[in-house]
Amino acid sequence: MSILRFYTNLKSHMTEHKPLTKLLAFKMVVGLVFLEKKFNMSQIIFMILHSTDVLKETSKLTYADVYIGLPTMLICIQMVPFAFFFLFAYSTKPYRVDGGNLRYGNAQEYLAVEETEAGRTYKPRQYQGGPLGIYAWLAFFNALEFFREITSTYSMFREGRIRSADPMQSQESYRMQYGM
Structure with a gap:
């Protein structure tokens, strides 16, 4: 529902x-x-x-x-x-961003933030990913991003253990964070 x-x-x-x-x-x-x-x-x-x-x-x-x-x-x-x-x-x-089926009046919505801030003109094209999406696959298998995700997961687990060890402290920090 x-x-x-x-x-x-x-x-x-x-x-x-x-x-x-x-x-x-x-x-x-x-x-x-x-x-x-x-x-x-x-x-x-x-x-x-x-x-x-x-x-x-x-x-x-x-x-x-x-x-x-x-x-x-x-x-x-x-x-x-x-x-x-x-x-x-x-x-x-x-x-798809190929110019023929743009549904919105502002074509700048489809551009990356860097391109709109640089003031480049809009040229209708499809999303960039290289032939067969090779650039997207390379970004997917980025070792640095993989390492960052593992470290952030570890820090979330560590924070969760700290909160479960002292529930009163986690309630107080929640109240302070959200102004209750």
Whole structure:
């Protein structure tokens, strides 16, 4: 309900991103998995097939194929339509910056902060990432950023231990920080 309330409040700002379609796509997959688990639909079908000797081990089908492979393949086949629906719901079209489909009046919104401060002129282009996004992958595997994340995680754990060791001190620091 909170997600729907959030959607109704920001509906006019998010129309090109199709948020309700995205929510529906995700919830349909979760719903199908829930129904599969709740009612054991595939297990009931396979139990009937096993009990009537329609589905049994042969020279072509092993025990693992019959009891693990076929039910798993059935779930994969059920997910194919959802995969195509996800391609529609999570389209990259609203995020492209190629000049032809700019939805906002101010094209400067798409530029990096450094470029807008430097006063460069806007030239329509797509996001920069190099061929096949190689620059993005290099930034992703940046060892310095990886080290910074590990140290910040360590400091958060250390701070959490300090707070859990002395709950009164953490309550006082919270009150001082937020003016309570």
